[in-house]
Amino acid sequence: MRLPRSPAGWTMAVFGVLAIIMGVVGLVSPDTLLKSLGFEVLGSRPSGDYTKTFMAASSMASFNMGVYYLVAVATEWRPFYLFTVWFRLVTFTVFTILVLTDAAPARFFGVAAWEGLGAIATGVALWFERKRGTSVPSNP
Template sequence: MSTHRFAARWIVGALGALAIAMGAFGVFNPEGQARLMGFSSIGVRTSGDHTIELLVITSLAAINTGIVYVVGAVKKWSGFDVWAMIARFLMGSGLLALALSGLAPQAFIGAAAWEWIGAVLIGVSNRWDSFNRSAHA
């Protein structure tokens, strides 16, 4: 991101920090993560059930994504904020499609909303930064 994108950098960095925190929560408490995601209890497992492992690996992926967001914000990667906004919109669309098709719990609608809210926050902060840059130019 260029140096004039102050608000966008803060929003992207904050979303990255939240992803790291939620990922860490899932690594250390996969049962709690499952409940947040709208899945039934994973306490009783059958042979070959890798639900916990899947939750831990997706939590590690969230940590990875969060780190990329924070580094992108700190390093001011050009275009990263726009990429993050588009990626969040696409992720939200996928989550909503899964919930509406019945392939995922209805809690995924909330996750889709979370992704879209993040995308909107990034977009609004980009507009704010653009307005402030042109007002001070």
């Protein structure tokens, strides 16, 4: 695995590694992930409760997304970097709405904030690189 070659690449790499870590945590210990997000953890689950199934699916998605981010970093796939800025702002908006409408606990806003701040960090890095002309080619 190559180290990132640009500031924007570093923002992507940090998110990718953390997405992989959170994915692994959710697969190995879904209750730990639920607690960290501010959700109540039940001692036992009634028949028909698919919370742990959903946690496994979303954790696997998180793991996969982390891998996608790291592949983009390894190849310096800049169009993907830009795509993530806009999509993470959408994610920030949706997660914030979930908290504001009480569909998710207030602590879940941390996930929204992480998405929003990550989008801004990558966007600012891309902007500065473009302004300075220091970005690396998308296919070195």
